[in-house]
Amino acid sequence: MKKTLLLLSLVFICVLSACGGPAAQPQQPAAAAGNETAPVNKELKIASLSIHLTNNLLALGVTPVGSVIGGDLKAFLPHVADRLTNTKPLGVVTEPDMETLLSLKPDLIFADKQYAGEVSKYEKIAKTVVFDLDDGTWRDHLKKVAKIVNREQQAEDFIKADQAQTERVKQLLHNKIGDGTVMAVRITAKELRVFGARRPMGPILFEDLGLKPAKGVEKISKDKAFDVISQEVLPDYDADAIFVVVNNEDGAKKLYAQLQNSPIWQGLKAVKAGHVYPIPDQPWLDYSAIGHKMSLDDAEKFLAK
The missing domain is CATH 3.40.50.1980 (Nitrogenase molybdenum iron protein domain)
Structure with a gap:
């Protein structure tokens, strides 16, 4: 009987200790679902089909994996070329190189409404965000880009x-x-x-x-x-x-x-x-x-x- 009482006492003490101790904390997700401003685990791979959107990305410290080039120059614009050494040229905005775009496997594609045409062809490759660059100022465009890439503070500082x-x-x-x-x-x-x-x-x-x-x-x-x-x-x-x-x-x-x-x-x-x-x-x-x-x-x- 004494052994039984002793065993029960020990079990009771263990239960109390467990209840009073700290509970295991659940791991926080890297990004909350549906929250565009939540931090992400990795940089998004973005392909830009607008030289101006490319340069808004660069202003935020984001280098696209691919970008269209200047139509007359047939090259990246000279004032940013040194920042695009690791970026694949995607041809001119009026005729993007779809094969190279596909090979980059981007997470996102940025397109200019003026030249985008049928967006569905880009949607087959990756989620596509179309910007109307005639709507608002470059500041508005920068803020929109910043929200997508989680660089809103950088945009505010730049402006x-x-x-x-x-x-x-x-x-x-x-x-x-x-x-x-x-x-x-x-x-x-x-x-x-x-x-x-x-x-x-x-x-x-x-x-x-x-x-x-x-x-x-x-x-x-x-x-x-x-x-x-x-x-x-x-x-x-x-x-x-x-x-x-x-x-x-x-x-x-x-x-x-x-x-x-x-x-x-x-x-x-x-x-x-x-x-x-x-x-x-x-x-x-x-x-x-x-x-x-x-x-x-x-x-x-x-x-x-």
Whole structure:
């Protein structure tokens, strides 16, 4: 009987010890289902079918496994090429290399609505996210990308730094031209173009930097990035400052040289005042987070002279 009581006592003590001790903690999942901002175990393999979306990824420190290339260059854009050494070229945006895209086995595909066409062909390879780059600003696009790749804080930091840099460039421009009006032109081997308010040039000049568009710029259709004009109408714009993009081709350089030597060009108010600012096509025509920052970097350099 004593042995039985002793055995029962020992069992009772063990039960009490178990109840009073700490319970085993369940392991936390790496990512909560349905929560896009939860941390993930691995970086997503993203294939980008837009040079601008590629550059928004790079701004967040994310390198895509594959990306389309510049249509004219037939290569990655020069201002980001050094960041894409481990990225597979996927051809031009109008005709992506589907075979290479398939071989990359991406987790996600980013596409530009303007060029995406039938999205189902990409959905057969991986989940596809389509961006309308005409909806909102590059900041909105960056935030959308950041939410998908869980880099929202990086996006906020990038935008905050960009705002400070934009204010610096604004002041430099004001020191040069005051409240003067501005136009931006592009010279190709065949034609002379004037940029309107639409991306790529309009937003950075007339929205971000708050410059006043020259006469007639506001008349350019919101559905077009530019109008083609003749040299003879340049004086009608009466711009106090002109930003000039010359294509990197012999024909364009020759046409610009001819324009510079013409009485029409030499008679322009901006030319007489020394307010003509040559700018490279890249990064200025890259409407992305990185394109915007590098354009401001360029502006700070030439405006400080």
